[in-house]
Amino acid sequence: MKGRTESLEFLYNLISVFPQGIISFDIEGSVTLLNQAAKNIFKIEGPIHDYIEQPIQNIVIATKLESIVNAILFEKRINKEIKELKIYDEYFNIVIRKITSGTMVFINNVTALIQKKNDALQSIIEGQEIERKRLAKEIHDGIGPDISTIKLGVEGLLMKTTDEKEKAKLQNISAQVSEISNNLRQISHSLMPSSLLDHGLASAIENLIQKLEISNQLQIQFSTNIDNGNTSIETNTSLNVYRVIQEAVQNSLKHGQAKLIDIGLHKKEDQLQLIVEDFSSLTQEEKLGEGIGLLNMKSRIQSVNGQFKAGFKESGGFKVAALIPIHND
Ligand SMILES: Nc1ncnc2c1ncn2[C@@H]1O[C@H](COP(=O)(O)OP(=O)(O)OP(=O)(O)O)[C@@H](O)[C@H]1O
Ligand SMILES: [Mg+2]
DSSP, X not given: OHHHHHHHHHHHHHHHTOSSEXXXXXXXXXXXXXXXXXXXXXXXXXXXGGTTTSBTHHHHTTSTHHHHHHHHHHHSOOOEEEEEEEETTEEEEEEEEEETTEEEEEEEEOHHHHHHHHHHHHHHHHHHHHHHXXXXXXXXXXXXXXXXXXXXXXXXXXXXXXXXXXXXXXXXXXXXXXXXXXXXXXXXXXXXXXXXXHHOHHHHHHHHHHHHHHHHTOEEEEEEOOOTTXXXXXXXHHHHHHHHHHHHHHHHHHHHOOSEEEEEEEEETTEEEEEEEXXXXXXXXXXXXXXXXXXXXXXXXXXXXXXXXXXXXTTSSEEEEEEEEOOOO
């Protein structure tokens, strides 16, 4: 028997120093094993043996794991892997294994990993924004003036010409150059929504809507409770929200031929909720095409620690929803 006690003690010692959180409980739900890492994860106080042979609910109460533990006790058999479960302010990957005498739960803290992933996404997005800003500037300050010079040249020729046919041709060229110049200006503005930084997110969205409504003959309803002086939304979040709206509306136009789009942007305590929905006749029967728009939207929202969902509505049409944590002021 001595050998068995020694190996058990060895096992207990090993588990106690494991960086991974480990808990086990029997079929009645009494804790049989708990290590320091698990104690830290659940932020519970006091010596480990205070929890042994006590109900597992004492430990997992007030966490999302409680409902899973209850399901295990109720259903008797569960093997499960949960990815990126948020417990308090951190993220965990959890492996639940049914063993003969009960259940073992292994918990890995993946907060740092998620943070790294989000940081990487953030740098990609920031890189894209820098490049867009550069392009916008290049078009606005470089090609824009070049075109103006051409227009001036054509107008100079127009003044000198007396031949009516020549005049008509030159007028035509001048009109085309003006159109190119207007288009370029629009491209430059959409690459860098300057109004976003100058007048706040709500204004920038209103500007965007105005342009979209004019050029696409559609109606966009926008409701918000955010005033432009709002300081609780960081510029970075604003820019990401703006880009998500841009892409969602483009998708509604491109795939749903939408004539009516609803945009809602609401601050609810310490969260910002964005919803963009259209009202086409398309439903979930439709197969999604392969693009990068939805993926980009998701990355953008995740890069500011938010949650993102998109899909067809039962009643027809497409809905994009995001929930982003913001600080409360
Ligand atoms: N508003 C919408 N109405 C109908 N289908 C949509 C809508 N938004 C997205 N989809 C579907 O989801 C797919 C993926 O959208 P996503 O924006 O990722 O790609 P895309 O628009 O096809 O291409 P890209 O955005 O890369 O130019 C689309 O191909 C389409 O099938
Ligand atoms: Mg798209």
